[in-house]
Amino acid sequence: MNLQVIYCNHQTASLDLRERLAFTGADQLAAAYSDLRRAFPGSEAVVLSTCNRVELYTAQDDPKAAPTHEQLAGFLSSFHGVPVENFLGDLLLQSGPDAVNHLFRVCSSVDSMVLGEPQIVSQVKEAYRLAEENSACGPLTNALFQGALRVSKRVRRETRLARGRVSIASVAVGEFARGIFDRFDDKTVLVIGAGEMAEETLEYLKADGVRQVLVVNRSPERAEILAAKWGGRGFGMDRLEELLATADVVVAATGSDRPVVDVEMFTRARSGQNDRPVFVLDLGAPRDIDPAVAEIDENVFLYDVDDLQETCQKNRDQRSGEIERALAIIDEESERFMQGVYHRATGPIVKRLREQWSEVSRLELERLRSKLGHLEASDMEKVEQSLSRIVNKLLHPPLEALKEEARDGTPHGLIDALKRLFHIRD
Amino acid sequence: MADVAIFCFLASYTVAFALELLRLRTPGRFGVLASVLFSGAGFVAHTLFLWNKGTTTGIPPLLSSSQDWTLVLAWLVIGLYLFLVCCDRRLSIGVFLLPLVLALVGASYLLEDSPSRLLDSDTRVRTSWAMLHVSSLVLGSAGVLAGVSLSLMYLVQHRRLRNRGGRTTGLRLPSLERLSRMNWWSVAVSVPLLTIGMGTGLVLLLSGSEATGNLSLTDPVVVINGCSWMGLAALFCWMLLRPRASGKQVAWRTLLACGLLLLTVVGLSVLTNTSGLSSGHASWSSPASAVSAVERGTVG
Numbered sequence: 025m026n027l028q029v030i031y032c033n034h035q036t037a038s039l040d041l042r043e044r045l046a047f048t049g050a051d052q053l054a055a056a057y058s059d060l061r062r063a064f065p066g067s068e069a070v071v072l073s074t075c076n077r078v079e080l081y082t083a084q085d086d087p088k089a090a091p092t093h094e095q096l097a098g099f100l101s102s103f104h105g106v107p108v109e110n111f112l113g114d115l116l117l118q119s120g121p122d123a124v125n126h127l128f129r130v131c132s133s134v135d136s137m138v139l140g141e142p143q144i145v146s147q148v149k150e151a152y153r154l155a156e157e158n159s160a161c162g163p164l165t166n167a168l169f170q171g172a173l174r175v176s177k178r179v180r181r182e183t184r185l186a187r188g189r190v191s192i193a194s195v196a197v198g199e200f201a202r203g204i205f206d207r208f209d210d211k212t213v214l215v216i217g218a219g220e221m222a223e224e225t226l227e228y229l230k231a232d233g234v235r236q237v238l239v240v241n242r243s244p245e246r247a248e249i250l251a252a253k254w255g256g257r258g259f260g261m262d263r264l265e266e267l268l269a270t271a272d273v274v275v276a277a278t279g280s281d282r283p284v285v286d287v288e289m290f291t292r293a294r295s296g297q298n299d300r301p302v303f304v305l306d307l308g309a310p311r312d313i314d315p316a317v318a319e320i321d322e323n324v325f326l327y328d329v330d331d332l333q334e335t336c337q338k339n340r341d342q343r344s345g346e347i348e349r350a351l352a353i354i355d356e357e358s359e360r361f362m363q364g365v366y367h368r369a370t371g372p373i374v375k376r377l378r379e380q381w382s383e384v385s386r387l388e389l390e391r392l393r394s395k396l397g398h399l400e401a402s403d404m405e406k407v408e409q410s411l412s413r414i415v416n417k418l419l420h421p422p423l424e425a426l427k428e429e430a431r432d433g434t435p436h437g438l439i440d441a442l443k444r445l446f447h448i449r450d
Numbered sequence: 451m452a453d454v455a456i457f458c459f460l461a462s463y464t465v466a467f468a469l470e471l472l473r474l475r476t477p478g479r480f481g482v483l484a485s486v487l488f489s490g491a492g493f494v495a496h497t498l499f500l501w502n503k504g505t506t507t508g509i510p511p512l513l514s515s516s517q518d519w520t521l522v523l524a525w526l527v528i529g530l531y532l533f534l535v536c537c538d539r540r541l542s543i544g545v546f547l548l549p550l551v552l553a554l555v556g557a558s559y560l561l562e563d564s565p566s567r568l569l570d571s572d573t574r575v576r577t578s579w580a581m582l583h584v585s586s587l588v589l590g591s592a593g594v595l596a597g598v599s600l601s602l603m604y605l606v607q608h609r610r611l612r613n614r615g616g617r618t619t620g621l622r623l624p625s626l627e628r629l630s631r632m633n634w635w636s637v638a639v640s641v642p643l644l645t646i647g648m649g650t651g652l653v654l655l656l657s658g659s660e661a662t663g664n665l666s667l668t669d670p671v672v673v674i675n676g677c678s679w680m681g682l683a684a685l686f687c688w689m690l691l692r693p694r695a696s697g698k699q700v701a702w703r704t705l706l707a708c709g710l711l712l713l714t715v716v717g718l719s720v721l722t723n724t725s726g727l728s729s730g731h732a733s734w735s736s737p738a739s740a741v742s743a744v745e746r747g748t749v750g
């Protein structure tokens with residue numbers, strides 16, 4: 025199995041870069057998968073694009089068909105229209121066991137900005153579903169992503185990583201909004217977007233006492249469904265400016281590829297009330313709110329995901345013990361996964377070797393039966409058993425050697441030697 | 451217990467302030483505990499000092515000398531600090547309140563500590579007017595001090611939040627909303643109290659010109675303090691007329707008005723008592739002197 029991942033995340037690249045390389049929406053992803061199939065026809069591919077990371081996983085049976093770091097970077101560059109030199113230094117590449125370990129870490133939220141956050145699991149699932157929908161993935165990536173989801177479950181079950189504040193929204197509200205407002209039950213909250221992140225934010229804010237909830241979304245129906253669930257009111261995007269004027273807390277979490285709130289709109293909404301503090305949280309990548317909105321007046325407190333780095337790092341430092349436990353599980357699972365992969369790689373040769381030797385033994389037995397017709401059935405059975413034991417004993421050393429070699433990687437050399445020694449053809 | 455000196459609690463407050471500063475770098479439960487312990491020890495010594503003064507002179511510390519007047523003010527502020535820290539130990543309000551306490555206790559060294567006239571048996575009569583005058587001025591000044599600290603806290607917190615500082619640093623402050631509300635109330639409480647203080651002072655001045663000696667309405671101390679009070683009253687009116695004014699605007703104006711008032715009150719007390727400023731209020735600067743003067747006027 026040849027597997028590699030090229031990625032940039034919140035630890036390696038700024039939000040400015042991440043949003044330029046992000047894949048937003050099913051249509052853009054469909055176009056990306058189409059380009060990937062054309063550029064790397066022998067490869068399976070899965071794109072994982074969230075507010076914290078942009079990752080491109082590729083896998084192929086033939087190591088010679090594996091795309092290089094430069095080729096994958098070139099793909100990102102041409103697809104997004106961003107010169108390679110602008111981001112090559114921020115782009116990391118992992119391959120083989122390291123790539124597996126990386127995905128397991130990502131899916132277990134060890135690599136997340138907010139340690140233990142549950143959203144990443146559904147984001148990984150959704151990324152794989154979209155790859156499948158676009159016929160971009162295959163058996164290798166399937167095994168990899170299923171393995172990642174299984175490991176994530178185990179990490180959450182066996183560690184306390186997912187306890188405490190485990191969402192970006194909860195960290196942002198706890199860290200910044202509580203520095204501005206004393207209470208939330210008399211505040212109006214406007215949520216832009218009706219996705220999972222928006223819902224999670226609402227869940228947290230409602231638990232904090234928020235009563236007045238407004239949801240705006242491109243699809244008013246979805247906004248109404250989400251708002252109704254949390255005792256609020258839903259609207260279409262056409263009401264956004266009007267609702268911005270009434271909100272004390274604005275949370276934007278859409279999948280839009282460009283800001284849905286620009287300076288002009290926000291200035292109009294703020295006119296006459298620039299003495300009232302407003303907390304604006306932009307959870308989008310690309311950002312949903314123009315960063316220049318923060319400069320409109322001094323009572324606009326605008327934050328994006330990168331503003332939470334310091335708090336999240338503190339959170340990580342406090343839970344280093346849990347991280348170590350999670351990493352131990354991930355390392356163990358990565359090793360097990362890779363052994364499974366290697367064993368699967370040696371499977372066909374083992375099968376063919378067994379079949380070939382069993383066939384020789386069967387032919388010899390037939391010949392013996394025709395020459396020694398006077399033998400009783402019970403005697404023939406004993407001869408058959410003896411021959412089977414001989415075959416197994418003769419096969420044991422090479423198969424053991426193969427198994428031993430497969431622990432450290434696909435034993436290409438030994439497989440080739442066995443093929444040549446025993447005339448096994450693909 | 452009778453040997454408690456100003457230095458005792460000044461030293462305790464200094465250590466407590468140093469510990470508060472240390473907490474900014476390395477926040478932890480131990481730092482808060484140590485800071486509260488030193489402040490509490492200082493507070494006990496402070497209380498004993500004022501109690502001793504009161505029992506020695508036979509009159510409340512408010513009326514004995516301008517030094518005691520300042521020390522009572524510092525005592526009120528440290529009491530407020532201990533109360534707030536007990537309510538929420540994570541808050542770093544000591545960083546803002548303790549320097550004010552240190553400044554007041556430090557300034558008290560420069561102020562008059564001569565209750566001699568009060569100890570004269572024929573002037574040891576308290577008038578309710580003088581008591582009302584000084585107590586409302588002290589409480590009003592405590593409100594002004596609170597206003598200065600709260601405004602500073604608001605501005606620091608505002609700046610931190612605008613610069614995406616968050617709460618991860620050691621400095622933990624109440625929310626802008628709470629600071630703004632507390633700031634409003636500190637002004638709203640101190641202005642009427644200071645007004646009562648000024649009004650009763652005026653009554654004392656007009657009721658017995660003989661008693662107040664050469665103190666007049668044109669005395670520089672009376673004029674400057676009056677102007678500072680007017681500045682604070684103007685701020686209060688502005689706050690009432692502009693209920694939707696932004697917290698930052700209120701904080702800046704409060705800081706200016708209260709800061710100016712505080713500086714003039716303490717500064718003038720120091721200047722008149724060190725004879726740097728010629729004022730009829732010098733002999734009257736301590737409320738105790740006022741009492742004695744009023745007593746002389748009414749008796750004589």
